[in-house]
Amino acid sequence: DGGITQSPKYLFRKEGQNVTLSCEQNLNHDAMYWYRQDPGQGLRLIYYSQIVNDFQKGDIAEGYSVSREKKESFPLTVTSAQKNPTAFYLCASSTPDRGGSEAFFGQGTRLTVV
Amino acid sequence: QKEVEQNSGPLSVPEGAIASLNCTYSDRGSQSFFWYRQYSGKSPELIMFIYSNGDKEDGRFTAQLNKASQYVSLLIRDSQPSDSATYLCAVKVSGGYNKLIFGAGTRLAVHP
Numbered sequence: 001d002g003g004i005t006q007s008p009k010y011l012f013r014k015e016g017q018n019v020t021l022s023c024e025q026n027l028n029h030d031a032m033y034w035y036r037q038d039p040g041q042g043l044r045l046i047y048y049s050q051i052v053n054d055f056q057k058g059d060i061a062e063g064y065s066v067s068r069e070k071k072e073s074f075p076l077t078v079t080s081a082q083k084n085p086t087a088f089y090l091c092a093s094s095t096p097d098r099g100g101s102e103a104f105f106g107q108g109t110r111l112t113v114v
Numbered sequence: 115q116k117e118v119e120q121n122s123g124p125l126s127v128p129e130g131a132i133a134s135l136n137c138t139y140s141d142r143g144s145q146s147f148f149w150y151r152q153y154s155g156k157s158p159e160l161i162m163f164i165y166s167n168g169d170k171e172d173g174r175f176t177a178q179l180n181k182a183s184q185y186v187s188l189l190i191r192d193s194q195p196s197d198s199a200t201y202l203c204a205v206k207v208s209g210g211y212n213k214l215i216f217g218a219g220t221r222l223a224v225h226p
Contacts (some may be wrong), residue, residue: 031212033165034196042120042202042218043158050212058213094212102148103214105157 002027006091010114013078013085022078023091027032029039030095032074033103036060037088049074078111088111117141118205120217127224133190135201143208147179149188149204152219158202162188182189193224195201 006026013019023032030042031050035043045058049068063082072094078085088110096105127133135149139165146165150158163164164170176189180214186205190197203217206212 033214035216043214044214045215048213056213092214094214102160102163104160108157 004091004093004106005102006089008109009107011109011111013111014114016080018077018079018109021078021089021091021111022038023074023106025074025075025106026072026091027093027104028071028095029104030071030092031093031103032068033066033092033094034058034066034074034076035090035092037090043090047077084089085111087111115214117207118203118217120201120203120220122218123221124223125220127193127222129193129224129226131193131224132182132191133197133222135188135190135203135222136189137186137203137217138142139186139203139205139206141205142181142184142205144205145208146206147177147186148204148206149175149186150175150204150216151197151202152202154199161201190222193222195226197226198222198224 007022032045033048037043044060046064047066049055054072055068065077090108091106092103135150148163149161151161152158164177164179173190178187180187200219200221202219
């Protein structure tokens with residue numbers, strides 16, 4: 001079955017640690033996105049990528065980094081520079097072939113600082 | 115300036131009534147608009163998408179788009195308690211990079 005897989009589902013980070021969230025899709029989508037969601041809030045865009053080896057900063061990129069070496073994969077690293085990383089992280093993908101194709105989401109990773 | 119605005123709610127409606135959810139956006143060049151439903155603790159799931167001015171119906175859901183007013187809405191007819199969730203409006207902004215921006219969401223509560 002085609003879909004987007006995020007792992008792990010739950011992640012705990014110690015102060016000062018870098019952690020990497022995985023996002024893999026087998027939908028053959030070119031565009032991929034990372035969002036952060038805080039309790040009771042909407043989705044805020046961290047990074048997005050339209051094609052392999054290209055990505056753009058979203059609205060809250062500070063303290064995060066990404067790579068897009070393969071079409072299927074778009075991992076997000078939460079660095080120690082991100083001072084308040086506790087949140088729900090969502091990865092999505094879409095095809096930009098048409099002007100308005102919808103984005104599909106993974107199940108999310110809940111990150112907690114301990 | 116926020117690019118996509120929604121009333122955070124909660125919007126409370128009785129079972130069987132019509133729920134009306136509204137969204138405004140700032141990028142006049144946007145061409146694609148989406149409504150997602152998100153249950154607590156879950157990831158968003160697509161309800162409707164609309165690209166052209168006017169209405170688009172799918173079962174109990176109707177999306178309405180007015181590009182001149184930069185306004186998109188979602189109507190839910192015969193609301194059910196299972197419709198209780200947060201509804202997120204999303205806009206794919208213009209500029210060639212497929213940037214997808216979400217509003218903060220409107221929480222809908224349907225009471226029996």
